[in-house]
Every structure is written in C-alpha cells, then in structure tokens.
Amino acid sequence: MCCVFAPIVTFLQGRFGPQLVLFSGTASMVSGLLLTSFTNAIWQLFLTYSVLIGVGYSIIWTTALSLLPHYFQRRLVMACSLGVTGRFVGVACLSPVARIVMNLYGWRRMLQMSALLGVPMSICSALFRPPATAIEPQKMGLLQRVVKFCKLQKNVRLTFFSWLSAVDSIGAYIPMIYIIEYAEESLKVDADQSGFLLTGMFVAAAVSSPIAGVIGMRLKCNMFLVQLFAALCGLSSLPFPLFHSYFHVMVYMCIQGIAFARITLFPIIPVSTNMVCIRDSADAFGLLTFLQSSAFLAVPLAGWLYDNSGSYTPGFLLGAGSSVCVSLLLFLDRCLKKVVGDPHGSSHEQDSSDVTCKPCPKASEGDDNDVRTTVYYESY
Numbered sequence: 001m002c003c004v005f006a007p008i009v010t011f012l013q014g015r016f017g018p019q020l021v022l023f024s025g026t027a028s029m030v031s032g033l034l035l036t037s038f039t040n041a042i043w044q045l046f047l048t049y050s051v052l053i054g055v056g057y058s059i060i061w062t063t064a065l066s067l068l069p070h071y072f073q074r075r076l077v078m079a080c081s082l083g084v085t086g087r088f089v090g091v092a093c094l095s096p097v098a099r100i101v102m103n104l105y106g107w108r109r110m111l112q113m114s115a116l117l118g119v120p121m122s123i124c125s126a127l128f129r130p131p132a133t134a135i136e137p138q139k140m141g142l143l144q145r146v147v148k149f150c151k152l153q154k155n156v157r158l159t160f161f162s163w164l165s166a167v168d169s170i171g172a173y174i175p176m177i178y179i180i181e182y183a184e185e186s187l188k189v190d191a192d193q194s195g196f197l198l199t200g201m202f203v204a205a206a207v208s209s210p211i212a213g214v215i216g217m218r219l220k221c222n223m224f225l226v227q228l229f230a231a232l233c234g235l236s237s238l239p240f241p242l243f244h245s246y247f248h249v250m251v252y253m254c255i256q257g258i259a260f261a262r263i264t265l266f267p268i269i270p271v272s273t274n275m276v277c278i279r280d281s282a283d284a285f286g287l288l289t290f291l292q293s294s295a296f297l298a299v300p301l302a303g304w305l306y307d308n309s310g311s312y313t314p315g316f317l318l319g320a321g322s323s324v325c326v327s328l329l330l331f332l333d334r335c336l337k338k339v340v341g342d343p344h345g346s347s348h349e350q351d352s353s354d355v356t357c358k359p360c361p362k363a364s365e366g367d368d369n370d371v372r373t374t375v376y377y378e379s380y
Helices: 006-016 018-036 042-071 076-105 107-116 118-126 142-152 156-186 191-219 222-237 246-259 262-272 278-309 313-329 332-340
Strands: 355-360 372-377
Touching: 006 018, 006 042, 006 278, 018 042, 018 107, 018 118, 042 076, 042 262, 042 278, 076 107, 076 191, 076 262, 107 118, 142 278, 156 191, 156 222, 156 246, 156 262, 156 278, 156 313, 156 332, 191 222, 191 246, 191 262, 222 246, 222 262, 222 313, 262 278, 278 313
Parallel strands: none
Antiparallel strands: 355 372
C-alpha cells in the first residue's frame, strides 16, 4: 500500500492541497495504530495495519518528499538527504525502545504508545503552510489526471530509471526483511540481538545519507552515487554464504545500511538529472514509487526459494544479482539521454544546487490552465 497508493496521493495533493492531504495521512496512521492494538484476527490486521497504516505512511512519505523541490531549489539534494535521514534515525532509535516497551507491557500497549507519536505530526500538518508554487489550483478531474499520469510514462528516461529503481529495491529489502529470521535460525541468537542487526543497518544509513547528499550536491554526481551504492549493496551480498558469525552479519548489515543511502537520492534524480521539470516532480515521484511496488513481489519469491532449498542464501543472492544488474544498466541512461535528447536543453547532468525556476509563457491555450515551470542553469 505504501507504494501502490502514491499516484493517488499526487492526485489528491493537486486537487485538495498538501495541507489537507498531510493531515489525512497522519490521521490514517494514528487510527491504524490504535485499531491494530484491538485486533483479534488476521483479517483485521490486514485492514488496520496493512491498509490504514500503509495508506497513511504513503500519504506522508509521498507528500513530504514531493514538496521538497518547491522549497529547496539550490539545496535539494541536501534537503532530501536530511529528510530521509530522519526516517533512518527514527527507526534506529525507536526500534529498541519499542522492543523494551513490548516486553514490559505487551504489543498492544506498544502500538497505543506509538500512536501518541502521531499527535505532534497531526498538529504540524494542521499548521503547515505550503509554498504558493505547490498549491496552484488544479482544475483537472480524475480522468484527466490519469491521462496526464499515463503520458508521463512516455518519458523514456524517467520510466527506465523508475523500473530500475524497482528492481534495485529487491536487493535493498530482501536482506532487511529476512536477516532477523536468518540470525535466529542459523546463528541461534535471541530476538534482541537479531533486532540490533536492523538497528546497526539504520544507524549506518543515517550516517551515510547526509554524506551522500553533500557529495552529490558538491560533485554533481547523483546518478553515479546511485550506481555506486547499488553495486556496493549487491557485491556485499555475494559472499553471504560465508557469514557464519554474528559479527560478520553485523558488518554486512552496516554495509547494507551505507548502500541504503541511495534511497535518499531516488526522489530527486528525475529533477536533478533533468528528466522532468519541477512542476512535474510530484507526478514523477508518484510514478517512481508506484513502480517500486512491483519489487515487493520478490519478497515472497525469496520465501519460496527458502521453502524449496532450506537456505536463505538463494534469496540473498537474488537480491545481490538485482542490485549489480541495476548498477550496470544505469550506464544506459547516458545513451538514452543522447538518443531522446534533453527536454530542457542541458548538456550535462544537472545538480539540484544549480536549479532555479522561472515561469515561461503558456505554450497554448488549455495547457492545464497554469504556468509552466522551466528548469535552467545558473552558475553556483
């Protein structure tokens, strides 16, 4: 639900404004956490935890990141890295606390306490004042929005990168999902020790994400960093069959956390590499997130491989192969750029530190009844 609902979020954001959409997202997440604490059947968990919390998270995540280009034009990469770092810090800090609370008071009370964290989010979303460029009136209906979203898929570079990011998500999420079961079954560690593996991963991600943002902003190498981190993720998983101690697995998860910093760069790649203009950044991010939902099909596939082989190694190697292939295939983006051309007239990769926007006249009447946004370069 976190990924599938993203295009709908972009439509709602354009129709009703980001303030109301953000408030509804926090309300959905808080209500989902509260209702989950009272569930007694698996079908109830699907409705409360999967649907309500999933939709709420999708609204918050998609809206927050899609608004960044409207706030930060010269520091977009750094702003996005700091924003995503907050997610990593939250997981790294709150996961041990949640486990302690669950051991003391039970999982129901832990979910109810987690819901309280959504109250400040609701207040902040209610007081949120988006910039004028993000709340231009949209007179398009749902059908027109769907048509515009489908036309966006004709952007060859954007669609190519979106599908590659979906494949890369296989290598990113398989270790994160199955490492706890592997540690408990193969390494014979308790639940607390296995949980600290994910904590170590997100601590490493929280450290590497701002560094990746600074490097990407200064050296203008966002796409190269995505390739580098994808290769690091895949190559570190290749020797996974040789990891037979808790220390080795912890080092492996820290490397995965460093490579997970590429998630920081995904939202701004379409703008920073001049695939789309800032006006279409929300729709581009919705398409990017929507296609990433297909990567979660690899999770049950990894489970099927374990059921038939009795080992977690095939699943981890599947993730390694996907990330390495994505790292290599991203070199084709340069070829696509030469073939399809640059819609904004740029001859080199654009970095978000050099992005400014100015309005240009309407190309024709009826062009969404708004002012187009054009990206151009300015010396930094």
